[in-house]
Amino acid sequence: MTEYLVPVTLSPLQKSLYKAVLSKNAEILATIAAAYSGTKKEYKRRTGSKPLRNILTDLRKVMNHPYLLQNMEPELDPITRQRSMIEASGKLSLLKKMLDKLREDKHRVLIFSFSVMALYLLEEFCLGEGIKCELIVR
Numbered sequence: 001m002t003e004y005l006v007p008v009t010l011s012p013l014q015k016s017l018y019k020a021v022l023s024k025n026a027e028i029l030a031t032i033a034a035a036y037s038g039t040k041k042e043y044k045r046r047t048g049s050k051p052l053r054n055i056l057t058d059l060r061k062v063m064n065h066p067y068l069l070q071n072m073e074p075e076l077d078p079i080t081r082q083r084s085m086i087e088a089s090g091k092l093s094l095l096k097k098m099l100d101k102l103r104e105d106k107h108r109v110l111i112f113s114f115s116v117m118a119l120y121l122l123e124e125f126c127l128g129e130g131i132k133c134e135l136i137v138r
Contacts, residue, residue, distance in 0.1 A: 008090045010063070017062045017069065025055045064118050065089040082128035085121075092125060099131065 010018065061068035066088050076084055086092050102109055113119050116137055126133040 006094065008094050011088055011090050011093070013066050013088050014062055014090060017066050018059065021055065021058045021062060064115065065092060065121055067121060068115070068117050078128065085125060085128070096129070099129070103131070
């Protein structure tokens with residue numbers, strides 16, 4: 001079996017949200033950077049790790065799909081929503097192209113994710129594309 005790493009660019013929406021998350025939290029990041037000059041214990045005592053985890057979680061959500069962020073899903077009709085959902089994420093745009101090709105050759109696809117919200121979004125995407133899917137969440 002061969003593993004392929006495919007670099008995917010962020011969509012314009014993802015780029016602007018990524019910058020917004022970083023700029024909104026610039027002060028927290030500066031505090032963390034300044035506090036990191038000591039030991040790990042001092043670092044945790046000075047900063048607390050919660051703000052950094054929140055920033056990293058938001059960045060991960062933006063990189064997976066912007067609609068995973070709170071209040072980012074637009075209220076649109078189903079057809080416009082499907083197109084908007086695909087255009088909002090570089091990863092989903094690539095996945096659509098890959099799935100179209102794999103469906104032509106009658107391949108099956110298995111997708112894993114640690115994010116249940118991402119799985120729900122993928123399920124909605126698949127249903128909108130007319131792709132039969134099964135969501136298994138534990």
